[in-house]
Amino acid sequence: MLRLKLALLNVLRNGRRSFITLLAIQFGVISLILMGGFFASMYEGMREGVIRSQLGHIQIYQQGFNQFGSQQPEEYLIDAEVLQKVTKLVEELEQVELVTPRLNFTGLLTDGSRSLAVVVEGINPEKEALLSSAVKLTAGEDLFEEDTDGALIGDGLFKSLNLSVGASLTLMATTADGSFDARDVTAIGAISTGTREVDNRFMRMNLQHAQELMYTEGVTRLVVLLNDTKHTDEVMALLSEVFQEQGLALELRSWNDLADYYHEVVNLFDGIFFVVQIIVLAIVLLGIVNTMVMAVMERTQEIGTIRAIGGTRGEVMGLFISEAFILGLIGSVLGVIFSILLAQGITAASIMMPTPPGSSQNYPIRIFTEADLLWKNGLFGLLIAVISSIYPAVKASRMVITKALRFA
Amino acid sequence: MAVVKLKGVSRYFPVGNKPITALDKVDLTLERGEFVVLRGASGSGKSTLLNLIGAMDDPNEGEVFIHGKALSSLSDKQKSQLRSHYIGFIFQSFNLIPVLTALENVQYPLSLQRIANNEAKDRAAQALAQVGLADFIHRRPNQLSGGQMQRVAIARALVTKPDIILADEPTANLDSETSKQIMDLLGSLNRETGVTFLFATHHDFVLSRASRILELKDGHIVKDEQLQNLNLVDQIASGEKVG
Ligand SMILES: Nc1ncnc2c1ncn2[C@@H]1O[C@H](COP(=O)(O)OP(=O)(O)OP(=O)(O)O)[C@@H](O)[C@H]1O
Ligand SMILES: [Mg+2]
Numbered sequence: 001m002l003r004l005k006l007a008l009l010n011v012l013r014n015g016r017r018s019f020i021t022l023l024a025i026q027f028g029v030i031s032l033i034l035m036g037g038f039f040a041s042m043y044e045g046m047r048e049g050v051i052r053s054q055l056g057h058i059q060i061y062q063q064g065f066n067q068f069g070s071q072q073p074e075e076y077l078i079d080a081e082v083l084q085k086v087t088k089l090v091e092e093l094e095q096v097e098l099v100t101p102r103l104n105f106t107g108l109l110t111d112g113s114r115s116l117a118v119v120v121e122g123i124n125p126e127k128e129a130l131l132s133s134a135v136k137l138t139a140g141e142d143l144f145e146e147d148t149d150g151a152l153i154g155d156g157l158f159k160s161l162n163l164s165v166g167a168s169l170t171l172m173a174t175t176a177d178g179s180f181d182a183r184d185v186t187a188i189g190a191i192s193t194g195t196r197e198v199d200n201r202f203m204r205m206n207l208q209h210a211q212e213l214m215y216t217e218g219v220t221r222l223v224v225l226l227n228d229t230k231h232t233d234e235v236m237a238l239l240s241e242v243f244q245e246q247g248l249a250l251e252l253r254s255w256n257d258l259a260d261y262y263h264e265v266v267n268l269f270d271g272i273f274f275v276v277q278i279i280v281l282a283i284v285l286l287g288i289v290n291t292m293v294m295a296v297m298e299r300t301q302e303i304g305t306i307r308a309i310g311g312t313r314g315e316v317m318g319l320f321i322s323e324a325f326i327l328g329l330i331g332s333v334l335g336v337i338f339s340i341l342l343a344q345g346i347t348a349a350s351i352m353m354p355t356p357p358g359s360s361q362n363y364p365i366r367i368f369t370e371a372d373l374l375w376k377n378g379l380f381g382l383l384i385a386v387i388s389s390i391y392p393a394v395k396a397s398r399m400v401i402t403k404a405l406r407f408a
Numbered sequence: 409m410a411v412v413k414l415k416g417v418s419r420y421f422p423v424g425n426k427p428i429t430a431l432d433k434v435d436l437t438l439e440r441g442e443f444v445v446l447r448g449a450s451g452s453g454k455s456t457l458l459n460l461i462g463a464m465d466d467p468n469e470g471e472v473f474i475h476g477k478a479l480s481s482l483s484d485k486q487k488s489q490l491r492s493h494y495i496g497f498i499f500q501s502f503n504l505i506p507v508l509t510a511l512e513n514v515q516y517p518l519s520l521q522r523i524a525n526n527e528a529k530d531r532a533a534q535a536l537a538q539v540g541l542a543d544f545i546h547r548r549p550n551q552l553s554g555g556q557m558q559r560v561a562i563a564r565a566l567v568t569k570p571d572i573i574l575a576d577e578p579t580a581n582l583d584s585e586t587s588k589q590i591m592d593l594l595g596s597l598n599r600e601t602g603v604t605f606l607f608a609t610h611h612d613f614v615l616s617r618a619s620r621i622l623e624l625k626d627g628h629i630v631k632d633e634q635l636q637n638l639n640l641v642d643q644i645a646s647g648e649k650v651g
Binding site: 001002003005006009010012013301302304305306307308309310311312313314315401402405 | 459462464465484485488489491492493496497499501503505506507508512515516517519520521525528564565568
C-alpha cells in the first residue's frame with residue numbers, strides 16, 4: 001500500500017518531468033494509432049476497391065482453369081447447364097449478395113485505322129452494375145442488356161484510341177472452335193476500374209454478344225459478391241463442400257488468392273509501418289530513459305536512505321518500475337483517447353489524398369480506430385514506458401549505498 | 409551475545425596509486441544497551457567504521473559480526489534484510505522522504521518488512537508519540553523544524569525494534585539547544601528500550617550521557633573508556649529487569 005503510494009507520489013512530485021514523459025508516451029501511442037488507422041483504411045479501400053471493381057469475393061471456374069486455362073481458355077469454360085445449376089446453388093446462401101457470369105477473352109479492337117489488343121469481358125450488365133460499384137463511368141452512359149452491341153471501353157484505352165461516345169469499332173477474336181471472327185461494337189461509354197494498367201486495355205460488353213462472337217454458350221467464371229468481406233473463408237469452405245457433394249468439377253478462388261497487387265502494397269506498407277514503429281520506439285525510449293535517469297540522479301540520496309533502512313535492490317528497482325508503469329498507464333490511456341478524437345477529426349475533415357501509385361482515383365483521408373489497433377498500441381505505450389525504466393531502475397538499485405548517502 | 413563484533417577489521421581506499429588506510433586492524437565489541445560515543449578528528453575513520461557496522465560497506469580485511477552473523481557470508485539481499493531487522497540509522501541530514509508524511513516515513517521501514525498497513529500505522533504512531541511528535545504525524549518534512557525532522561528519523565530508526573542504532577553526527581545540523589534535547593531523547597530511549605546506540609560526534613556535551621567513549625585516530629582505536637554513568641549495561645549486569 002504505502003510502497004505503491006510512494007511510487008504515485010513520486011510521479012506527482014516532479015510535475016514537469018512527468019508531463020514530458022507522458023507527452024513522449026502519448027506521442028508514441030498517437031502516432032502509431034493514427035498511422036495504423038490510416039493504413040487500415042487504405043487497405044480496406046484498396047481491398048473493397050479491387051473486390052468491387054474486378055474480383056468479387058469469390059470466383060468459380062471450371063476445374064483446371066487456373067493451371068491450364070491461360071493456354072486454352074476455350075477448353076475450360078463453364079457450360080450453360082452447369083452455369084445455371086451453380087448460380088442457383090450459390091444464390092441460396094444467405095451470405096451471398098449476388099453471383100454473376102463473365103466471359104473473358106483477348107481480342108483486337110480496331111477503329112479502322114488502328115488496332116489494339118484488348119482484354120474483353122462479357123458481362124451481365126444489371127448484376128455487374130451492382131457488383132462493380134467501384135467501377136466509375138468517366139464518359140458516356142452505362143451498359144444495359146438492350147444495348148446489344150454496346151461496349152464500355154477502359155478509360156485509358158478510350159483516350160489512346162481517341163474515341164468519342166458512339167464511335168463504331170470492330171472487335172476481332174479467336175472463337176471457341178479455333179476460327180477467327182469479328183463483330184461490330186459501339187463505344188457507349190468509358191470506365192475506370194481504379195487500376196490504370198487495367199484501364200489501358202480493358203473493355204466490357206454484353207455477355208450474349210460476347211458469346212456469339214466466341215461461338216459459345218459457356219462462361220469463363222462466375223463471380224460471387226458477399227454481403228461482407230469477412231465471410232469469404234466461410235463461404236469458400238461451404239461452396240467447395242457443396243460442389244463436391246453435387247459432383248461439380250469446379251474450382252474456387254477468393255479475392256485473397258487473386259489480389260496480388262493488394263498483397264504487395266500491404267506488405268510494402270506493413271514494412272514501412274514496422275520501420276516507423278522502430279523509430280517511434282527509439283524516440284520514446286530515449287525520451288523516457290533520459291528523464292528517468294535524471295529522476296534517479298536527483299533522488300540518489302533518497303535511494304541510499306531506502307537501501308540503508310533495509311530496502312533491497314529489488315525494492316528500489318520495483319519503485320522506479322512502478323513509477324514508469326503508472327506513467328505508462330496514464331500516458332497510454334490519454335494517448336488512446338486523443339487518437340480517437342484526432343482520427344475522428346481528420347476523417348471528418350475529408351482531406352483529399354494525392355492519387356496513390358497505380359491508381360486512377362483519389363480518396364479522402366480516413367483513419368480507422370478499431371479496438372484491436374487501440375488496445376495493441378495502448379499496450380505498446382505501456383510496455384515502452386516499463387521497458388525504458390529498466391535501465392534507470394537497475395542503475396538506481398546498483399548504487400553503492402555509502403556513496404549514494406553522501407550525495408547531496 | 410555481543411550485538412556487534414569486529415575482528416581485525418581494515419578498510420583501505422584507493423586514492424591515486426597508494427591506498428589510504430581508513431581503518432587499521434580494529435577489534436571492537438559492543439554489548440546490548442550500551443550508549444557509545446565515537447570521537448575523533450575529521451578523517452579519523454568514524455564514518456567508515458559506522459558504514460562497516462551498518463553492513464553498507466565491506467572491509468578489506470577482518471570480519472564484522474552483527475547479531476552473531478558474519479557479514480562476509482551474506483548476500484546483498486541478506487544484508488538488506490539484516491539492516492531492516494537489526495540496525496537503525498540516523499543521519500546527519502535526517503534523510504526523510506520528502507513526499508511522505510511523518511507517519512508514513514516512520515511506517516515505511518515496516519512496509520519494507522511487508523508488515524500489514526494497519527499494524528505498521530499503529531506502530532509508527534506509537535514510535536512518533538515516543539519521540540514527542542504525536543501532534544505532528546500528518547506533516548510533511550518541509551513542514552517540520554530540524555529538531556522535529558530528526559525526531560521523525562529517530563522514530564523511523566526505532567520502529568523496527570533494532571539491536572543497534574547507528575548515528576553519524578546526528579546533531580551536526582541542529583543548534584545546540586535542539587542538539588541537547590535530541591541527546592536527552594536518545595539517552596532516555598536507550599534506557600527505556602535497551603537498544604544499543606553508537607554515534608559519531610564532535611559535540612562534547614554528548615560525552616556526559618555516554619556509557620562508553622571510543623576515540624579513533626588514523627584508523628586506530630586509541631581510547632576505549634567505560635564510564636560509570638547510569639545506563640543499562642550496569643543494570644543488566646546487576647540483574648535488574650529491563651522494561
Ligand atoms: N569513498 C572513499 N574514497 C576514498 N577515501 C575515502 C572514502 N571514504 C573515506 N575515505 C577516507 O578515509 C578516511 C576516513 O574517512 P571517514 O569519512 O571515515 O572519516 P570521519 O572520521 O568520518 O571524518 P569526518 O569527521 O570528517 O566525517 C579519510 O581519510 C577519508 O578521506
Ligand atoms: Mg564522517
